[in-house]
Amino acid sequence: MSQATTPHGGAGDTVRIPIDPVTRIEGHLKVEVEVKDGVVVDARCYGGMFRGFEQILRGRDPRDSSQIVQRICGVCPTAHCTASVMAQDAAFGVKTPTNGRIVRNLIFGANYLQSHILHFYHLAALDYVKGPDVAPFVPRYTNADLITDRIKDKTKADSTNKYGLDQYLKALEVRRICHEMVAMFGGRMPHVQGMVGGGTTQIPTAERIADYAARFKEVLKFVTDEYLPLIYTLGSVYTDLFATGVGYKNVISFGVFPLDDDGKTSLHKPGVYIDGKDEPFDPKLIKEYVKYSFFDYSKPGGLHYSEGETNPNPDKAGAYSFVKAPRYKDKPCEAGPLARMWITNPAISPVGQKLLKELYGIEAKNFRDLGDKAFSIMGRHVARAEETYFVAQAIEKWLKEVKPEAETYAKPEIPDSAEGTGFTEAPRGSLLHYLKIKDKKIDNYQVVSATLWNCNPRDDMGQRGPVEQALIGVPVPDIKNPVNVGRLIRAFDP
């Protein structure tokens, strides 16, 4: 596919800017924006890879799915594993013992901490913090709008930047420690062995729980003393980014971290917020569209995931992405930390409450008190950091609830035929796995992941995907250095 670009952009001209690859994300993504008079007026997200997990899973033992699907993403394998084992639980009709549920929460919770810290520091931060002048930190945009460009007082600029850069390096250690916490009960990371249909595979000993708790203490200290303060400091330097990248303001959450054995309550609540109204989440209202995706359906319109089809066709006319377009009630919905924090609306951390008042003059007790600021590039980073603290608080509770030497696994029987869906939330957003079993083998397996919710192309009705929509209005004052485009995309953690 070739297209000419307008080489220079005078006033009133529309300039088309492709960014390919979009880096510091997991996977292959291209984004193309049209810029007029210094702001984005149109955008397209191109998902550049198809691996065919749906085809690969067909005909296998259903228990194998939790291992295979983890290889969808090396940053969030535990999320795919969680969705898969929940789908297995449902299809097998097995109830995980209480201790197994809590250990699963400890495994997945530790990876939440890992994923959010990795995302902010190692994927997003270089959009703001100036790294050392060596690879892989250079080359960088010549007009990169970094902290060192933003703060006029050079001494203050350098010290603020150093504060960020030191944390970047320290966070490498902290995220590794989070993986050690996952490995404590999960076996090894990336790609855990320890979660299976029916529970988890390793009985926690008192010693293991203590080892996990010791590491957790260190991570919590980093989150409270460094991650949260840095986010709010950054926000006070980039105040404009609290009003940039608004999007549809429609958000969805499937809920995550079950708090009882029947799955009736969870730490993050399931729910949707559409056109300014809260509504309960109803899985029946999900459909995936493929008019602009490189897939063919056997019939026109959108398909519910339980009748999902994955027939790739890279030659399809008019299509531009290997990502399908999931819709809820035919509406594009944003998923991720902002969505979850908006729907559950927990208390903001003490650090956050203090700094919001000091730096911004905002009295905020709960997340929704941020108001419209939440729907922005910086708002999404604040949501992620606050959620890291929120999940950490829950981990503290689970550490008190987990029982040494108590059973974590109930052996399931594989039924001849059954179906089940696992609904969870990957750190980056809503995730469901649908499993259909026939003759004890996988007959159909469908994954609707966070990237699909956020980074999808237009649907059959012509509506843009959430990231495409959020790009509209993003300032690009210098077309050679489209810094804010990458910032917006990475704030979603695609």
Next chain:
Amino acid sequence: MSLSRREFVKLCSAGVAGLSISRMCHPGVLHAMTEGAKKAPVLWVQGQGCTGCSVSLLNSVHPRIKEILLDVISLEFHPTVMGSEGTLAVEHMYAVADKFKGNFFLLVEGAIPTAKEGRYCIVGETTDAKGHHKEITMMELVRELAPKALATVGIGTCSAYGGIPAARGNVTGATSLKDFFEHEKIKTLLVNVPGCPPHPDWMVGTLVAAWSHVLNPKEHPLPELDDSGRPMLFYGENIHENCPYVELYDKAQFAPTFTKPGCKAELGCKGPSTYADCFKRRWNNGINWCVENAVCIGCVEPDFPDGKSPFYVAE
């Protein structure tokens, strides 16, 4: 490369008491670690993978990832880590490949899809003189970069053997580097570091050993590779034969379910057909490993996943 001898010994030996270092590491390679501080230029490209190998590398403990990035290698291209993006990144990658022609490492994570002219994996795009944009497929990228590289390292089972993207049922024609090189008649030295993902030590250790060989080939012969292109240093021993539960196997004391004591052979453990040093190296700073936690699924082997599937019943 400024990796201390002590660090490198740790990397290769997994720190197990009583284990002969000389058996694990060629003495010449150890010697090289005290020489020169040249950083190896590395281009790390990603095809059909999940970034799990990159994330695993971040978990490196001896040395820490910070040291690897700042002192050991010069990571000139890596889609998940580098500061640059788009044309800036792609042009830099090609410039480095030309500047260090014959003198850089090409590290490949992920399989190479060959169906539909490789369009199942677009990795970036270039601009021609007329300002036209052209998408680059993973196939084209490897075809262009591999012949210029000093050596190519297949990082992870996807690039080494095809892995999950090439499993039964795949429609994308996903293939390994070895098969791709044969088809394209690319002669560049190829070393495989499989694993889904590979242990960080296997990646760093192989790279350091290979770079030492480059700096001084007479002193430091290339680490011995097995028939599947893996360094024997890390993949020379059988999981089952070295398993702490092998005595239970010999006494036929099998675990009936995951959480009960006993050897897990009857639950599907693939240790008997898997060669890697996980049993002594363990994972995530020595916290755990698959066999202790559940079962080995044989992720380092050329027949993973189809030959190892189903994972949860006996062989």
